[in-house]
Amino acid sequence: MSITTDSADRADTASSTRTVFRTCPLCEAGCGLEITLRPDGDGGEEVQRIRGDMADVFSKGYICPKGSTLKQLHDDPDRVRKPLIKRDGVHVEATWDEAWAVVEEGLGGVIDRHGREALAAYVGNPTAHSLSAMLFSRVLLTGLGTRQRFSASTVDQMPRHVASGFVFGTPMSVPVPDLDRTDYLMILGANPYASNGSICTAPDFPGRIEAIRERGGTVVVVDPRLSRTAEEADQWIAIRPGTDGLFLAAIANTLIAEGLADPGSHIMAHLAGLDDFSSAIAPFTPEAVEEATGISPETTRKIAHELVEAESSAVYGRIGTTTTEFGSTASWLIDSVNILTGNLDRPGGVMFSTPVAGGPTTHGKPGSGRGFKVGRGKTRVGGYPEVMGEYPAGAMAEEILTPGEGQIRALVTLAGNPVLSTPNSDQLTSALDSLDFMVSIDLYLNETTRHADVILPPPSQLQRGHYDVALLQFAVRNVANYSEPALPLDDDQPDEWEIISKLTLIAQGLGVDTPPSLADDMAIAALVRSAVGDEHSSVSGRDPEALITELSAAGRRGPERMLDFMLRSGPFGDGFGTNADGTSLDDLLDHPHGRDFGALVPRIPEILRTPSGKIEIAPEPFVNDLIRLEEAMPGLADRGLVLVGRRHLRSNNSWMHNIRVLVKGKPRCTLHVHPDDAANLGLQDGGAASIKSRVGAVVAPVEVTASIRQGVVSLPHGWGHGMPGTKLGVAAEHAGVNSNVLSDHEALDPLSGTSVLNGIPVEVGAAP
DSSP: OOOOOSTTOEEETTTTEEEEEEEOOSSTTOOEEEEEEEEOSSSSEEEEEEEEOTTOTTTTTOOOTTGGGHHHHHHOTTSOOSOEEEETTEEEEOOHHHHHHHHHHHHHHHHHHHOGGGEEEEEOGGGGGOHHHHHHHHHHHHHHTOSOEEEGGGGTTHHHHHHHHHHHSSTTOOOEEOTTTOSEEEEESOOHHHHOOSSSBOTTHHHHHHHHHHTTOEEEEEOSBOOHHHHTSSEEEOOOTTOHHHHHHHHHHHHHHTTOOOOOHHHHTTEEOHHHHHHHHTTOOHHHHHHHHOOOHHHHHHHHHHHHHSSSOEEEEOHHHHSSTTHHHHHHHHHHHHHHTTOBTSTTSEEOOOOTTOOTTTSSSTTOOSOOOOOSSBOTTTOOBOBTTBOOGGGHHHHHHSOSTTOOOEEEEESOOHHHHSSOHHHHHHHHHTOSEEEEEOSSOOTTGGGOSEEEOOOOGGGSOBOOTTGGGGBSEEEEOOBOOSSOOOTTOOOHHHHHHHHHHHHTTOOTTSOTHHHHHHHHHHHHHHHHTOTTSTTTTOOHHHHHHHHHTTTOOHHHHHHHHHHHTSTTBOTTTTOTTOBOHHHHHTOTTOEEEEEOOOOTTTTOOSTTSSEESSOHHHHHHHHHHHHHHHHHHSOOSEEEOOOOTTOOTTTTTTOHHHHOSSOOOOEEEOHHHHHHHTOOTTSEEEEEOSSOEEEEEEEEOSSBOTTEEEOOSSOOOOOTTOOOHHHHHTOOOOGGGTSOTTOEETTTTEEOOSSEEOEEEEEO
């Protein structure tokens, strides 16, 4: 794609600098960046400065420390720039033709010997922050022709999708807190001051929290740790890890038992199962859950009353609630409490975004649909059910290591580092060593890709176009912002979509000489024909070939052509001539700071895609899981010492640790221990502790702090660098320890397959 200087760019002829605007692609906040470029002395350009875009319609100048490091990420000498092939156990640079030949031989050999079910794919978290990867990963997964699909979703947010799927009809029907209008916000298991929010796209989430309090509202944080967010709240409730579902069930019980529940007439007209829900929640009184949660009945009742009595309120939960053995049920109960307090689908409560590029909540017949199902297959070894087309990441290692028909013998990874991010890392390391073939699309030679036979490097984030296709479906305002590449591709560097497409075509047996454009043409044709065949689409009944011709006339290919169609056929689109004020990719190029289509608006019933056309507050899988939750109460009350994770503002899982400015300062990979626990365990601040779980053991430095509940210890996620065969020089200097050595691959939330990464039973003692 050409890089132009237009009304979006400011040229300074005196200094020969150029300013471009783009959305930060590093986390879910989607902050606008102002990037100043200058000549690099070799006929090209380099980044001179990055700062927040004050005119961005969504972030209004806010930026976190990570956003300003895109230059360092682009210039990182450890970033892979040419394909790497493993020869005699060592990765060496190769040409693209050489790399593709090895890929063809490796994948083809496994398919010939074992069939396509011997192939597997793992899609990592950065995929959600890449336009190319988001739109073409499905092309890859379909092209591989295997059901062995895994992703970071089952070590992160899958319970949130499962709950939304059963209650509202699609896994993307996630209600988000209306932060800018709410009077009362309760946050469970989230630390937006460090994460900037998640499954709730909101630039300057901390500022939005502070605005709630400034206008007289209330913020409550429920967390085992006194996080940065909890420090800024009106109240911190130090819950025992893994018991959020019990606390929420007790709130729901209080609302019903005391006659406080009132969904409102608007919601009641579209609500099913309230009587069944009321009966199922009856055992969970505040007194019954007190011992397990560590929260007094008085506090539980007080919160229930405050949620109802506030002018508006919203309950929001994240990874601390989802990565537990009851993650799906906790997510469902968050929705249930929001419904019972009358705060679903109303300003100041929790609402549904209207994604400008469209999505499951805007496609098809409004108000009803096929609903949501799981279990269209099971893993070969553990029998874990399929959810959203994938299997639990925690089951990947055993599917590789266990012999028999369907054993995984080849793996494709896309922008992921599962060795540091999935359970029982030592087991997965052994599994990857045993593969016949592995190919990775990745920027780095890291703890996972060191096992790959071939590493295919995509362009840096500054060399790709960007639009948050997935994340804007959970935005707290209806906005759209497209970013052109700030820098051109390197010589001989294919774009990311071309890499994914070519890999797909090779896996399909079409050979290394087949151009990536073939996969691109098939993808856009399928997208357009699906929309044309939808009688509720703005392009229903149109000639698909004519639409594709019009899209291609601008000279676009790949994700930009697909995005243009999604925008033009979306809820705010120009409809290819039917809406003169509608948007398109050209329109967004003319608005480099983005377009704001307004605050969230009520969307029930049109958003519903359940077969009944109702909000299903009592889906059978969740009602049944309440029995398991009730039976677990005694064990949750007496588990001994448990481990939870944590996050820092300057960290982004594992892959930003090679940027020196983000890891400098006081070491962050420490074991947080309460002073009373430290005294009982014989631990000293600054000393070392051994931490053991059922599956592994690590040694970490101790940080004694009162900012954590007694009986709980904490290690951050994503560390454990410095492994042989990696090339992450800065990260190796700040290696830390891998907390996922301790997480148990057999501990899963049964409804979603999500790994239990919080509330892990551990033994802790002093170490030399």
